[in-house]
Each structure stands twice: as C-alpha cells, then as structure tokens.
Amino acid sequence: MTPQTTTASASGTWTLGDRTVNRIGFGAMRLTQHGEAFAADAPPRDRDQAVSVLRRALDLGVNHIDTAAFYFSPLRSANELINRALAPYPHDLVITTKVGPGRDPSGHWLPHAPGQLRGQVQENLRQLGRDHLDVVNLRIVGTDSIAERFGALAELRTAGLIRHLGLSNIHPHQLTEAQAIAPVVCVQNMYGLGASPEQQELLDHCGRQRIAFVPFYAIAGTARTAGATTDPNPHVHEIARAHGVSTAQIRLAWTLHQGPTSWPSPAPATATTSPEHRRQHAAPVAGRTRHT
C-alpha cells in the first residue's frame, strides 16, 4: 500500500457494540461464486482470488465483515474462506454473522426453525474457527413476534457464545420487542437510494437510540441478489456523469450521507469482489466523514 492510498477510515468510524470500526465494511455474500448470489449453477470463485479479495479489503482498512454460514456455493463457503484468508484474526476485526435462514447441504432453503438457532451459531463458530462470535444478527421474514427466537439467542449470549446481538430485515415493532429481551447493537435492513419512508424512519429511530444501522443492497438496490447491473435510475446516471464517477459510487455516497450527523450510520457492508471497486469504496464521492 502506498502512503497516498485512501483507506476505509476515510469514511469515518462507527460503534458496533463495544468496538469501533471503519464505516465501510465487507459483505461476504458474493465471495463464493461469480454472478448471482445463491444461483445453483454459478461458477465458483477461484479460492486464491477470494482469499486475496479478503486480504486486500483488510489492507484497505476494512475491519468489519458481514457473513453467514448460509453463504456457500457447491464448492466454497464464505466463512471458511474468511478463516483461511484471515486467521489468526487481527484484534481489531469484527465479524458479524447472521442466523435464522438455513440451507441444506445441497443449497436448498429450509423453513426457518427456531430450534436450529443454537446449531447455526455453532456452525458459524466451527467454520470461522472461533470460540465466540462478535455479533450475531437474527435474520427474519415477516411481521410475527420474534420473542422466542431472540430469547434463544439471548441465552447463547449469556452462555458466552455471542458477544453482541443484532436484527436483520425487521419492522420497527420487532426492534422494540427484542430490546425488552436483550440489548440490540445493530440493525441490518435493505436500504439505499429510494428507500421507503418506513426504512427511513427506522434508520432515524436507530440513530436516536445509538443503534448501528448496516444497510444491505446499498449499491445493488432492487437488483438484489443479481448484483449491480445497469442502474435503472436515469438521475443516478446524470449525477455520475457530472462527477465523472460510476453509478455505484453515487449510490454509496448517497447512503453515507443519510442518518443523523451525530451518529455515524448507515454503515454499509459493501460486497465488491473487484480490487478497483474496493479502492473506490475506500474513497467515497464527497462522503460525509463523521467520527464517534
């Protein structure tokens, strides 16, 4: 790295539980294969390339990784790639995992089963080669009560397997419900340019309560698992042209400008596997720099 290289710290830092990390993290969902995430026929990513993507991200200042045991393709597991690339882990690296969804060994999605949460936490521990998980998000679907599931994770936190708990894909009332059971340090929801008023309000609510907000699909947007294809928004193209940057950079910069100035969030975990794109993320376009 040259002395002139901009690193992820250029976007400021934020607080995740009892840790301070740089604002732009690394999302591991696309690490195991090329093309659409979770597509059964997508070609696997070369193992050495995936390892080098992870190490390069850390070189560029990333010290927060978002992953899950269910991020795997027929030949690769994101957690095992992270373990291989980065263990023994640097002391300042925070690895966030998520549980709730499960896939069978062939990759087919399984129905959510609250009784599987302990096993999913243990699977993450095994794959990452750790004795505890820094942050575990309960990823849910729908508006039902999450008390039983969050309570099960709170017990694992008390038992020392998990340091901090978060929530993903939630509605505001579910955050309130969880907080009555155990502290919630982060919320990971879909958020970016064009976010719904409900998500905007949830972001502000989290800011007021000093809960980290970690958006997903900040760049991919409505293309979701397909990844960033041609941006559908002509205004984004226009602004990108005016700044001489890519539409992805504009989307990322927009997200970094949201939220209360007193609280450094949203803090996206971006999922690029391109070294050039990772370098661009480390130097966001006119990104507001805020410090805790």
Ligand SMILES: NC(=O)c1ccc[n+]([C@@H]2O[C@H](COP(=O)([O-])OP(=O)(O)OC[C@H]3O[C@@H](n4cnc5c(N)ncnc54)[C@H](OP(=O)(O)O)[C@@H]3O)[C@@H](O)[C@H]2O)c1
């Ligand atoms: N909790 C949940 O329910 C949930 C759901 C989805 C995702 N997630 C997490 O959130 C992370 C981020 O979501 P995401 O994967 O959709 O990531 P994203 O960062 O919004 O989008 C990634 C896509 O954008 C492209 N891209 C990134 N930077 C670019 C640039 N500078 N120029 C052009 N293209 C660029 C990437 O392609 P290149 O590789 O070619 O750069 C990739 O196709 C995931 O990895 C995962 O960890 C969580």
